[in-house]
Amino acid sequence: MIPTPLPPDRDYGVSDRRIRAGRAMCQTPKDATPATVAVNREAVTRYAMDDRQDFVDADRGLIAPLPGNVLGDDGHVVFDPEALAYIGDDVPAPDTVNPSLWRQSQVIRRGGLYQVTDRLYQVRNNDIANLTVVEGDEGLIIIDCMAGVESARQGMKMIREHISDKPVAAIIYTHTHIDHYGGVKGIIDVEDVASGKVPIIAPGTIASFDKFAIGENVVAGNAMARRSFYAFGGLLDLGPKGAVSCGIGVLSTKGPQISYISPTDGITETGTKREIAGLEFEFLYAPDTEAPEEMHIWIPELAALTCAENANHSLHNIQTLRGARTRDARNFARYLDETLERWGDDAAVHYGPHTWPVWGNENLVGFIESQRDTYKYIHDQALRLANKGYTPLEAAEVIELPEELGRKWHNRGYHGTLHHDVRAVYTKELGMWDGDPVTLHPHPPVESAKRFVDLLGAQKILDEGKRAFDAADYRWAAEILHKLVFAQPENTEAKNLQADVYEQMGYQAEGPQWRGIYLSAALELREGSQPPPYITASEDSVLAMPIDILFDFVAVHLIGDKATDVDLHIDFVFTDHDDETWTAWVRRGVLNARRGAASNTQLTVSGPKAALIGALLQPGAAAELAKAGKISLTGDESALETLGGLLDTFDPSFNIVTP
Template sequence: MAEPKQASGFTAEVNRAAASRYAMEDRADFADTDRGFLAGFPDELRNKNGDVIRDAKLLDYITDDAPAPDSVNPSLWRQSQVIKREGLFKVVDGLYQVRLAANITIVDAPDGLVIIDTGLSVDLAEASMELFRRETGNTKPVVAVIYTHTHFDHYGGVKGIIDEADVLSGKIPVVAPGTIESFNKHAIGENVITGNAMSRRMAYTFALLLPKCDCGIVTVGLGAGDDGMHTNLSYIPPTDPVTKTGETRTLGGWTFEFLYAPDTEAPEEMHIWIPEIKALTCAENANHSMHNIQTIRGARTRDARNFARYLDETLIRWGEDVEVHYGPHTWPVWGNENVVAFLESQRDMYKYIHDQALRLANQGLTPLEAAEVVELPEAIGKKWFNRYYHGGLHHNVRAVFHKELGFWDGDPSTILPLLPQDNARRHVDLIGRDKLLQEGRDAIAAGDYRWAVQALHHLVFADPDDTEAKELQADAYEQLGYQQEVPQYRGIFLTAAKELREGVRTEGQLNTGSLDTILAMPIDLLFDFAAVHINGPAAADVDIRVNFTFTGPAEQPWTMWVHHGVLNARPGHAADAQLSVSGPKPALAALLLKPAAAAEALAQQGMTAEGDVTALDRLAEVTDAFDPHFNISVP
């Protein structure tokens, strides 16, 4: 395994100079993150199988009194010093948080506990509830769960908190924004249908493959990043949908009022007001960080104008009364004046990005040109909670273009470009390998790392076996990574350097498409997931027709056919099906997604098949298996 290299003199100077842009003298966040602390986790937290699921010792090098090392942007270092404070906190009377990369909020209502977001993993959720009960002595039952939005780190731990049988029986409601169908489709579709690509990209953006050191991952900005090991995602579909602003629920004896905020940080999201304790959350529409308008890991582009619109509506509804704002990441904000200022500033930040991006678009600038010139006003940009610890201004400006104008940047030469490797070969043929290699060396020697990456990219993509070019580009990526305030940019550049030096490795990657989430898919989404596995050219001439009967409490007949390279499905059976299979959903899902193992699936209890079972062999021949470790830094 190649060791990271140290920061160059150029990088050290860039990071020292960066400190002047930030309000380094403002240390209020350090006191706020410690406020209400009750207890921490053991440094090494294990699940019931003995697997380490969190290891805080890996972040011991990030200490409060240590200045930023040369290899870390000073703003990101400061955020890392703050965000590594994890454990159980009392926010106000009746409100607790177990703070990890994704927080679990526990509302101690008179008649029971209401859990707002359940964290990333079953094991972490179980450990969090054990910590809460042990330290508070609270034995009240959980009477409701609320999902604030459709991202897996906010529902993945649900089965570590409640039993699905209690939900199915109606004993415990699961409240969530949007219709049940919409929430399920966005929650599961985003994380499963594109899950293979998203998981691989996430390995880069969240630095999952990097060592924890000052030349590797330095937290993930919104969380310490020490709790992503042996992740066990679960899912229970919501039962109580919130589809309109102003809806209320009485849960545990207290009132929960909702502001429905779709198409913001997630396709389905909502803000929650608890008047009895004057507590508010705007979910991930307000954080101690600029958020993503377009996530780099991959998700639908968001509407920056909606961020601002719903934050302003929240201020109108509850701004005069709110005394604390708590979020699903980071730490709370206390005091009416502070909360209002926080929400107003976040509102103005997102609206500024939206409006200035479109102002420049209307002047004819391309997304990249606009991203290079937009700067936040000092009154917004110097606030620590508006800095770039999750989203970044540069890619958010470009994301506004994408949301409003589409993928084309307006340059005619980019509407039908050559493939990157073809473009690279043409440049190498034109310029010459030796000249490009020397240009890369000279750029690195001058500290011009952005240009070095671009020049050497041609060599690497023209010949991915060119070790000398890959090593040089890795050096440039590494120094560029050390200079970044945005932890996701840092993760991308440093992971690229690592894989250029070592090749693609198979450990450390998080799989968002867990078995639990696949089995929770509505049946139409399950067929959609199967459809993206169909190799269209290979299936162009096949004709496969199969009837499926999903057995269970409510029997559901479906028919699926593959014709002209496309898999379609609809409710009901077809008279001309070549094969009819019947069985429980897990077995049929296995049959559908892995038809090469059809014999094993058909042998499971409750499965029956009538007709031509060789249809499944033909399906297997045109069904792709996804490689979770595909190349990114080389073709």
């Protein structure tokens, strides 16, 4: 009785979209307009196209190519490396792809098992994130586990075949994002962690890591997943008119199994050391950076350093477009500088959980310094302009990186972009309001749109949209047509024209997430809302939720206005957690929970955590669970039925570009 991903045996590609949308045929993406062709060709002059070092570095140390498809337990293809073959090294950037993004994708599509340095290896690009393996004297230390069990399993098989069959001695999570822990059960068994045989080391306390890893992906998971599939192109077909790469990894993963095992050893102080399998690891604790909990790792014997995702072959997000807590750009710079201060003189290689390493002390130091100064520049210049009265959008329009920073490929906007990172600094430091009274209490989009259409007339707006499109004034065309589409969502001509506009904006975008959003919007306007490839609130994630987060998850499902007059108290006894008891109550339209039993409880539900999760998330199934002997009910059994009637359901394909 736990929410599960969509069935993995379906091909969530073009044919499945046709079935789900109830259409006989999908509309074919259109060609680049002459204006888009000109913009993309002109863009080449802004880039250091003669700098090919990334290609050399991405190929360095190859031991074995990827062996073929990553397959799920049921035989479905999770990842097909040949799906990216169209991004060939000798293939020039198509007119429909920004040449900078095309170049980055050419580098990224290289996959296989690589030696980074003595005793340190990576499997790259059979998943959005890397699998890093350090060979210790008595065992293997795994640093980050990829997003999916299947890809991690394939990576470990390559390690076993080509490197070592030593047992896994430890797992290290560098931070709290799903693509760094989701494959853990493809590497180790839960029993080995529970017995203490294999520790899992992670930044922060165990409770805080669980809170941020699970809470971020589950409590707000439906909205975040919907936005993620937009931003990462998960709803698009691969190809020059669709998805190319996500800028820091490959895209063609479908229906992976996402797992989770809680860490057992938390790192909360910089300078903490651990001796693992005969090697020393030293940690720099870097919270509130790219993730709420994050850390850098130094292996002195190997002169090997990772700054996790605080230093990348891309500008990172200060505020993700998928929707996560706003990061602190100043902290990025601060912890990168502290890393250089501690280990910069001795480091010989920097390896990351995404993309490829940087070798040589001079190159490594220059790389980290450049990333440090990029985040510091964004932070400081955004606040300089804020102090001069600029709004976020006004500042984002004028701030440009100095040429020494901006022409470095690793500072280009392949994950975050300069434009939305500048605006994110405002959000972090000054909040959501931009300071303009007109934005303090505006009309909602539909009401505003209807008033615009009533004032100007639908035909006049449509004519202006056509004029702007023909003039390649795509930003204005999108803005004006948005009013018409939200006022008249049944207006097919307006929707199709807006789709054409978004498509060209996507073709021009250097940032792959901007491209993904624009092209996904075009797809949805033409064909309707698309089903997600998978759901991030996997069974493992839900089962791993700390009990307080579990009740938070249930609470965000409560329909407040239906529950305003309800007074409901239910106790839950977690029999597999030493009979830990929590009471949950609904009153004044709010669900609260705390440890301990209530004196006025109406019902007590007892059972193991997995069964209680089923009773909480699907209260209507409680009688069935009780009949099966999985839970016991003492008291008024209708209390759960009452709770069930107050819980909302979330559509994973809710509308974005229409009301």
